[in-house]
Structures are given as structure tokens and as C-alpha cells.
Amino acid sequence: MKNILLIGSLLCLPASSVFAQDKLPEGEGKALVQKVCSSCHGLDTALEKKHTEPEWKTVVDSMAGRGAEATDAEFDLIVKYLAKNFARPGA
Ligand code: HEC
Structure with a gap:
């Protein structure tokens, strides 16, 4: 049973980080945001607002x-x- 859970989380992690990387515009600070802001929650959560x-x-x-x-x-x-x-927008 434990093994199944482990495999499940291994499969999910790479998929979500690839998605987040594709969404970020290029620019100074991008690599930092990827590194610092994705360890606790997905970047899509952080950047949706x-x-x-x-x-x-x-x-x-x-x-x-x-x-x-x-x-x-x-x-x-x-x-x-x-x-x-x-x-x-508008700010
Ligand atoms: C140490 C863990 C951790 C790191 C690293 C982290 N966050 Fe968060 N973040 C959280 C937690 C926990 C929540 C959920 C907070 C809540 O529910 O009030 C959150 C929520 C958010 C939210 C939603 C905020 C809201 O008030 O609704 C945004 C935006 C966010 N994070 C942006 C960032 C950004 C940008 C970075 C990089 C600078 C970052 N986070 C790095 C832990 C982290």
C-alpha cells in the first residue's frame, strides 16, 4: 500500500513543476521565483492573483x-x- 502512494507522488511532482515553468515570463528574478516560491505550494497557486x-x-x-x-x-x-x-491591471 505504501508503495502505491509513493509512486503516485513521484509522478505528480515533475508534471506540476514543468507546467509552472512554462507559464513564467522570462526576466530577471524568474529563476529565483521558481526556486524560492515553489517549495511549499505550486507556482500556479502563488501567481493566480x-x-x-x-x-x-x-x-x-x-x-x-x-x-x-x-x-x-x-x-x-x-x-x-x-x-x-x-x-x-489599472494599478
Ligand atoms: C515556507 C513555505 C512557503 C514558501 C517558501 C512560500 N510560500 Fe506562499 N504560501 C505559503 C502558505 C502556507 C500559504 C497559504 C497561506 C494561507 O492559506 O493563508 C501560501 C500562500 C501564498 C499565496 C496566496 C496568499 C493569500 O494571501 O491568499 C501567495 C500569493 C503566495 N503564497 C506567494 C508566494 C511567493 C511569491 C513566494 C516566493 C517569494 C512564496 N509564496 C513562497 C507558504 C510558503
Whole structure:
């Protein structure tokens, strides 16, 4: 029984990360977002809502509080990348 569960999770993981990678626009910070923001939840969960730059800063700060690991400079880059590529229209 345990083996079946193990195989199931091995099959799911690569599929979801390939999907997330394809969706991200190119740009400085992309690799960081992939590395830092996909360890607890899928990137599609993280990026389905768009935010203004101050809102992204709040989100990223709160993820840092939950345990996301990057330096301050890296978090800055992540916020800029998200604000540029996943900006809320009209903001
Ligand atoms: C240490 C684990 C962890 C990491 C790393 C992480 N997150 Fe999260 N994130 C969570 C958890 C847990 C939730 C669910 C929070 C909830 O239900 O309130 C979440 C939820 C979210 C949400 C939905 C927020 C909301 O308020 O509805 C967004 C957006 C998000 N994360 C973005 C990011 C981004 C961007 C990064 C990279 C900087 C990141 N996350 C890295 C743990 C993490």
C-alpha cells in the first residue's frame, strides 16, 4: 500500500513543476521565483492573483515570515519581477 502512494507522488511532482515553468515570463528574478516560491505550494497557486508592487511586497514578506528562504536583495528582485509580470491591471 505504501508503495502505491509513493509512486503516485513521484509522478505528480515533475508534471506540476514543468507546467509552472512554462507559464513564467522570462526576466530577471524568474529563476529565483521558481526556486524560492515553489517549495511549499505550486507556482500556479502563488501567481493566480495579480497584485500591485506594494501588495507583492506584503505577500513576499509574509512568505518570508512563513519560512521562504532568500536574502533581502533576492526578495527585492522577486518583488520587482512579480510586480512587472503579474501586475494588477489599472494599478
Ligand atoms: C515556507 C513555505 C512557503 C514558501 C517558501 C512560500 N510560500 Fe506562499 N504560501 C505559503 C502558505 C502556507 C500559504 C497559504 C497561506 C494561507 O492559506 O493563508 C501560501 C500562500 C501564498 C499565496 C496566496 C496568499 C493569500 O494571501 O491568499 C501567495 C500569493 C503566495 N503564497 C506567494 C508566494 C511567493 C511569491 C513566494 C516566493 C517569494 C512564496 N509564496 C513562497 C507558504 C510558503
